[in-house]
Amino acid sequence: MFKKKISFEAIAFIAVLVLVFVGIETTMGTANFFKTLMLTAHDLLINTVFFIMAVAVLTGAFSSLLFEFGVADLIDFFLKPLIKPLFNLPGVAVMGIISTYFSDNPAIIALAKDKRFMNNFEKWQEPLLCNLGTSFGMGLIVSTFMIAQGNKMNVNLVPAVIIGNISAFLGSIVSVRMFSFFTRRKFGSVKKEEMLIPENYYRKTRPGSFMERFLEALLDGGKSGVEIGIGIIPGVLVISTFVMMITFGPKDPTKGYQGLAYEGIPLLPMIGEKIFVLIKTLFGFxxxxxxxxxxxxxxxTGAALALIPKFIDLKIISPNDIAVFTAIxxxxxxxxSTHVAMMDELGYRYLTGKAIMAHTFGGLSAGVIAHLMYLMVF
Structure with missing residues (x-):
């Protein structure tokens, strides 16, 4: 895609940049702004990113063992009968749920490249794999990270995380079903040939003895966790730093801005206060x-997880919020950040807008369900 060298968007971008910088400079001061920017990014890298990476390495190793020794296939066996009635997708779609839950959103693309796998889906069902996979991305990492925060909060967060997982599953149904309304109208129902993956297909395993397979699976899974940890660094340092700096004000209001980490202009709370009645009703925040x-x-998601320790330090988060955060x-x-690329890989980029709209409602539904379930249980 080509654009003119001198365009309106360049002028508009500079104008917005100057406006934002002037607003920050007059509020925080130039020196404080840059000092806070660097200290926040550094603290996030040391105390949050590496912690998330450690969680990703451990969960990656655990996930690899589940796949190597057939536990994932056992889960697939029990969940497969539910997929058709709940999602109106072939039973093999559960492989997409499992692979993304144990890794990240793009894992569904690897399955989509397998013609044997894709031959199970009708034309209108193929784009739905994007919303299905995205609904469960980093699920195990998110869940493990949330449970680990229980020590800081002095509360057992396992029930809240379980509620969040159930709610995310229900939210995924909303997302997939809503998106299928558009895809079915566009493509109609055209049956393909009988599926090419037999029900009794053999799973691939590593060569060697039990212990050799165990160690290889453990280390390979750990490596995938390192890749996920490295992959979230730009998101955490760029997005989270920016979000932190528009969420929290000066650490000590009596002293004003000191250029400390996590200081900033409390813009998001101002917006949140305007719609606080709504978000409190929906999510119980x-x-x-x-x-x-x-x-x-x-x-x-990695950037969002980086916010949790700060919320805990400020004592503004509850187990209900953990349930909602896990679901969302x-x-x-x-x-x-992934929908466009994933839809493009699936060959349905022109449906990205409808996929995003459906998934927005899916996420909102997951958060609302988590809040209601938490109220019913506790």
Whole structure:
């Protein structure tokens, strides 16, 4: 795609940049702004990114063992009968759920490149794989990270995380079903040949003894966790730093801005206060600052997770919020940053807008369901 060298968007971008810089400079001061920018990014890298990477390495190793020794196939066996009635997709679609839950959104693309796998789907069902996979991306990492925060909050967060997982599953149904309304109208129902993956197909395993397979699976899975950890660094450092700086004000209001980490202009809380009645009703949030998590999840789940420790330090987060964050974090796992690429890989880029619209409602539904379930259980 080519654009003119001198265009309106260049002028508009410079104008917005100057406007933002002047607003920040007059509020925080230039020196404080840049000092806070660097210190926040550095603290996020050291204390959050590496923690998430450690979680990703451990969950990656665990996931690899599940696949190597057939546990994932066992899960597939039990879940497959549910896929058709719930999602109106072939049973093999559960492979997409499992692979993305144990890794990240793009894992569904690897399956989509397999003609044997794709031959199970009708034309109108193929684009739905994008919303299905995105609904479960980084699911195990998000869940494990949330549970680990229980020590800081002095509360057992396992029930809240379980509620979040169930709600994300229900939200994925909303997303896929809503998107299927558009795809079915466009493509109609055209049956393909009988599926090319037999029900009793053999799974691939590594060569060698049990212990050799165990160690190889463990290390290979750990490596995939490192890749995920490295992959979230740009999102966390860029998006989270920006979100932090429009969420929290000066650390000590009596002293004003000191150029400390996590200081900034509390713009998001101002917006949150305007719609606080709505977000409290829908999600049960107790503080307007918490709106930062779902907004950040739209671009990067890893970046959104980086907000949790700060919320805990400020004591503005509750187990209900953890349940809602788990549901939204999984369902909205960076879909604005991955949907275009994933739909393009599937060959349906022109349907990206409708896919995003459906997934937006899916994420909102997941958050609302998590809040209602938490109220019913506790």
């Amino acid at each position: 107790s503080n307007p600052e918490l709106i930062a998590f779902p907004l950040t999840s739209l671009g990067s 974090g999984m369902t909205w796992s960076g879909y604005l």
